[in-house]
Amino acid sequence: MLKIQNYINGEYCDPSEGKWLDNYNPGNGEVYAQIANSDASDVAKAYEAARNAFPSWSNTPIETRSRILLNVSELIEANLGRLAEAESKDNGKPLSLATKVDIPRASANFRFFANAITQFASEAHESVGLDSMNFTLRQPIGVVGCISPWNLPLYLFTWKVAPAIAAGNTVVAKPSEVTPLTAYLLGEILTEAGLPPGVLNIIHGEGPSAGQAIVEHPGIKAISFTGGTKTGEHLARTAAPMFKKLSLELGGKNPNLIFADCDYEEMLNITVRSSFANQGQICLCGSRIFVEETLYEKFKSDFVEKVSQLKVGHPSEDVNLGAVVSQPHMEKVLSYIKIGVEEGGKILCGGNRVKVQGYENGYYLEPTVIEVYDDQCRVNQEEIFGPVVTIMPFKDEADALSKANSVKYGLSSTLWTKDVDRIMRVSKRLEAGIVWVNTWLNRDLRTPFGGVKASGVGREGGFEALRFFTEPKNVCIKYNQNS
Numbered sequence: 297m298l299k300i301q302n303y304i305n306g307e308y309c310d311p312s313e314g315k316w317l318d319n320y321n322p323g324n325g326e327v328y329a330q331i332a333n334s335d336a337s338d339v340a341k342a343y344e345a346a347r348n349a350f351p352s353w354s355n356t357p358i359e360t361r362s363r364i365l366l367n368v369s370e371l372i373e374a375n376l377g378r379l380a381e382a383e384s385k386d387n388g389k390p391l392s393l394a395t396k397v398d399i400p401r402a403s404a405n406f407r408f409f410a411n412a413i414t415q416f417a418s419e420a421h422e423s424v425g426l427d428s429m430n431f432t433l434r435q436p437i438g439v440v441g442c443i444s445p446w447n448l449p450l451y452l453f454t455w456k457v458a459p460a461i462a463a464g465n466t467v468v469a470k471p472s473e474v475t476p477l478t479a480y481l482l483g484e485i486l487t488e489a490g491l492p493p494g495v496l497n498i499i500h501g502e503g504p505s506a507g508q509a510i511v512e513h514p515g516i517k518a519i520s521f522t523g524g525t526k527t528g529e530h531l532a533r534t535a536a537p538m539f540k541k542l543s544l545e546l547g548g549k550n551p552n553l554i555f556a557d558c559d560y561e562e563m564l565n566i567t568v569r570s571s572f573a574n575q576g577q578i579c580l581c582g583s584r585i586f587v588e589e590t591l592y593e594k595f596k597s598d599f600v601e602k603v604s605q606l607k608v609g610h611p612s613e614d615v616n617l618g619a620v621v622s623q624p625h626m627e628k629v630l631s632y633i634k635i636g637v638e639e640g641g642k643i644l645c646g647g648n649r650v651k652v653q654g655y656e657n658g659y660y661l662e663p664t665v666i667e668v669y670d671d672q673c674r675v676n677q678e679e680i681f682g683p684v685v686t687i688m689p690f691k692d693e694a695d696a697l698s699k700a701n702s703v704k705y706g707l708s709s710t711l712w713t714k715d716v717d718r719i720m721r722v723s724k725r726l727e728a729g730i731v732w733v734n735t736w737l738n739r740d741l742r743t744p745f746g747g748v749k750a751s752g753v754g755r756e757g758g759f760e761a762l763r764f765f766t767e768p769k770n771v772c773i774k775y776n777q778n779s
């Protein structure tokens with residue numbers, strides 16, 4: 297059986313204690329690989345490798361670093377088919393999605409930061425009258441930790457490690473133990489691309505052991521984390537007293553505000569996607585749909601009709617939804633559907649597990665739409681992170697904003713209207729790190745990415761990521777005016 301080993305100092309190796317975890321294929325519910333179940337001693341080994349690699353890597357010319365990152369990007373592209381198949385098998389997402397979105401984006405992340413680092417510059421401030429000049433020296437931090445979730449495995453893993461190494465840091469990184477396969481395969485690519493040993497070390501294993509050991513390691517100076525809000529809270533409690541630099545990209549419960557003056561067909565098609573892409577397991581999915589009351593009944597019937605036509609099936613086939621990521625996650629989503637009904641919500645479509653012929657043990661769920669009558673109900677307040685959305689009407693702009701903002705989260709939001717004044721007013725008042733207007737998941741990698749409230753602290757993307765992964769130091773030089 298395939299063994300998903302750690303990648304330390306440029307080599308694959310077994311976990312020190314020889315412990316392994318089962319890796320499931322969500323499409324058929326079977327174990328198909330063993331994952332290194334690493335602990336603090338593996339993290340210590342990875343840290344040593346990273347620390348030894350730091351002096352040389354941080355002094356490697358930017359052109360050389362950039363060239364190596366471009367090599368990684370090209371090799372990901374060259375391995376598109378193999379990586380997409382691995383991602384789909386490991387995560388349950390449709391192969392078509394992994395082929396069109398996940399793996400191309402992983403390649404784009406390396407390409408983007410290979411280029412961005414060549415354009416990254418710092419500021420200078422002349423203190424006129426004080427005969428002095430300040431400049432900001434931006435230096436890599438040292439050894440940094442990157443921890444990523446299971447929903448967009450290679451996509452989010454590379455979104456962190458690419459800027460970290462581009463900026464001259466060396467890294468101890470951990471992908472989710474639920475979906476470790478593509479990060480494991482990345483090891484071969486890093487070696488082939490010419491990344492020096494120790495620059496990027498990949499540790500596999502569970503959060504409370506391997507992940508926690510990264511966060512607790514005194515030599516690891518910064519942590520970039522993407523995952524659930526509860527885990528983020530715990531991580532902050534561990535890292536804050538050690539004064540580590542922290543970037544936290546956490547959960548969401550994103551509103552989708554639909555006004556009657558929108559481009560209806562475009563809105564309807566994109567809303568189906570923003571609700572159920574990747575089985576609803578994208579932190580940016582619009583899981584709370586609010587519709588202006590004059591449009592509500594029409595939207596409800598058209599939306600439910602379209603959602604009912606979505607095809608759920610084995611990820612390798614031509615389907616709209618594959619499997620959700622794991623059995624516990626499937627059970628969590630089903631339990632929320634039950635809660636929704638107990639709270640008085642009405643299931644307009646879906647609500648059940650699907651038994652796909654030939655893959656009866658796979659984790660398949662119907663795309664589910666729940667009509668709710670109180671925006672404070674649990675299914676409207678808590679992150680479900682599956683193929684479940686709620687819908688309810690709103691009266692006017694003020695009501696829409698109040699409903700949109702009355703959650704603890706603030707990651708992204710979607711707004712559908714043609715009224716420019718409203719676009720400006722509502723965008724300013726939405727409590728979210730990202731507002732999409734008449735579009736969704738429209739990403740330019742230069743833009744700041746992240747959330748407010750319980751959705752996180754800090755921003756990734758573009759120069760924001762390079763700023764996070766460097767420490768600014770002001771150098772003030774006094775000079776003599778008289779020669």
Ligand code: NAD
Pocket residue numbers: 443444445446447448452470471472473501502503504506507508509511522523524525527528530531545546547548578579679681707747751752
């Ligand atoms: P999770 O918090 O359970 O795990 C995320 C990662 O943290 C995993 O690698 C896990 O092993 C690790 N981890 C767990 N406990 C840890 C600990 N004590 N110390 C260190 N590491 C630990 O999240 P998940 O279930 O993998 O992912 C789903 C969540 O991620 C959802 O809440 C989703 O909204 C969020 N997410 C957010 C974004 C964003 O950009 N804001 C993007 C994708 C997913």
